Amino acid sequence: MSCVTHYTGNTCVHRLDPRTRLLVTLGFSLLMALSNHSGVLCVGVVIGMMLAALSRLPLKPLLKRLARVNLFMFILFLLVPVTFTGRTAFSVLSIDFSSEGLLWSTLITLKANAIVLVFAALVGTVEPMILGHAFFHLRVPAKLTHLFLFTLRYLDLFHHQYITLLRAMKARAFRPRMNLHSYRSYAFLLAMLLVRSLERSERIMAAMKCRGFKGKFHIITHFRFQRRDLIFCILSLAVGSILLGAIYLNIWRIW
Amino acid sequence: MHIAEGVAPVPVAAAGALVAAVGVTIGLRTMQDRQIPRAALMSAVIFLASLVLRLPFGPSSVHPLLNGLAGLILGWAAIPVFLVTLFLQALLFQYGGITTLGINTVTMGLPAVICYYLFNGYIRKKGTGRGGFLGGVAAGVTALVISFVLWAGALLLCGKHLAVIVGLALGPHLGLVLIEGLFTGFAVSFLSRVYPAIFEVPSGREGNGSA
Structure with a gap:
């Protein structure tokens, strides 16, 4: 029995170089954290779902992981629209839910789910020791x-x-x-x-x-940056710059 | 007491990461290569305890934060240790997250270091008697209170309307303070009777380890 698990498998995502996966995840998380752009965040969630599907993440652990995040988001949805001052979207039992609060909570939820999905798909699939x-x-x-x-x-x-x-x-x-x-x-x-x-x-x-330890582990496994890694990098950079462009030019907003 | 993924806007996350980076650098400086196994094995125990140790509390249960205890036995090394445990928690279970890693490291690690400076000397001097228990209680309570204040502050910086969440969390944490204090107190009094050497935190300057 082990408490350190990762998503094993042999898909195209698993075969990518762990270093590129780590860096792409970092970049993606930063981009998502940076943006308050509804369109970009929706695309982020879709990318996350695509990567999760590509790496064939087992459904149950993934849902558990998402549930942990979305429990907090649920609390946000219950509380923040009530305290956010703004136009009233609707009222339940004479408690006003402001539309600004609802929108803000939606943005945060999209953001969190996008990052969690990509993180699980790209980094969660690396064996921790290899990481x-x-x-x-x-x-x-x-x-x-x-x-x-x-x-x-x-x-x-x-x-x-x-x-x-x-x-x-x-x-x-x-x-x-x-x-x-x-x-x-x-x-x-x-x-x-x-x-x-x-x-x-x-x-x-x-x-x-x-055994003569001198503060250094000698690394036996070296990673090889292959053509598929290059393709993955170029793809990520392209998608990243398109999203960044959308944020900068303020286009493709859903609301 | 983590800030969930995606909640922190970039300036807050960046500030957290910066403070955490400074803390981690100091922590790594004071830790020599030969002390890494010591810190790492304790980090494993602390990670495990935060995961499986559930203290009964009313109808449900709570897990202890343990950063007071970690500070007492690790000193500055507690900050890199919490960075590692929080990264693992995000990686394996999605507690906290990758963008809020810096903030969460600061909320956990900084109180640990403060507790080290406040109570480590007292426990080493008076630990064998009742002092061990009292010092432990003080460390547990102090660490939890500072952690809560830092967490609440960070959350308020993320958005003023999140004050509701802080208010909501305040109640349970008042109970948690009691449990955390007692738990740390018992653990410290046990350790200072059974294995007092554990509180002698190695500082990087002494000895001639291969750096």
Whole structure:
């Protein structure tokens, strides 16, 4: 059982160079964050859906992911139009919903869904360890990349230790309730995990020193920038500049 | 207490990213290569705890923020650690997001560093007795309150009409302060009795590790 998952598969999206995917996602997110242009945001959502379909993301986890974001957006829709001052769009039980508030909430929702879809399709499909290697190649500080890789490497291990400890507690008739005893027991459980992690980290460091670690991981997997990556880059740049142009010239607005 | 994807307009997101970048740089400076496993394994535990540890609270449950505790044992390294855990949370579960990563790193990491400066010395001195518990409670409460203020401030910068959300979140967070305080207090008192060395945060200047 693993708590680190990614969307596996072998589609055209999966075969793209992780570095390009990371950079394109970053650019796309920036563009979406930048724009308050309804047309561009709608196109963004469509692009996101297309990429999600192309990379054959499994539906259930994707819906779960989208639900997490849209729960917040739902709250926005309930609350913001009520407090936003502006023209009244409609009233329910004599509570006025302003049209400006509704439009604003719609824009934010489109924006968030577009970014989440593209992020899931392009970055969520990279195996996290490979993502770490892509960070190396993209000149993310080495220490930060190491931190990322080590964290990933030991997540599962501590998850197992957590399950073992919790099972031991349950075997001794521990039942979580809202009382001091439960909080104390959980706190001790976490503290115990921290102690174990510290001791293990010392053993890891010792083992790494024995093997001559000098603050650098030697990368074995190198990425190859291929023709399909070039095509993908050109396509993304073209779409990006068209969208940017639409924002700049203020055309193709839906409202 | 994350700001969701897409909510932050560019100036706010950029400001958050800039502050986070400064914090991460300082954090990485104070952390030597040989201390990376230490920070990373704790980051794994903290990520895990924020994911699976659910404290019963009324009819539902809450998950502890743990940034007070993280600050006490990591110091400045807490900021890069939170950057990594928040990135993973966005990547795997879509808590927070890629455009709000900077803001969320600041809301989580900055209170951790403040707690380190305020309470780490006290806990190291007085931790074995009741001081450990009290110091832990103080750290947990302080971190949560500062986090909430930063989060609310960032949300208000994203749009004044989001004040409703802040108001709505205020109630549950008053309860959360209590739980976070108690939880951190128990954890710190346990750690300072069982493994006091954990509070000796390595600073980059001492020792002669291979940098």
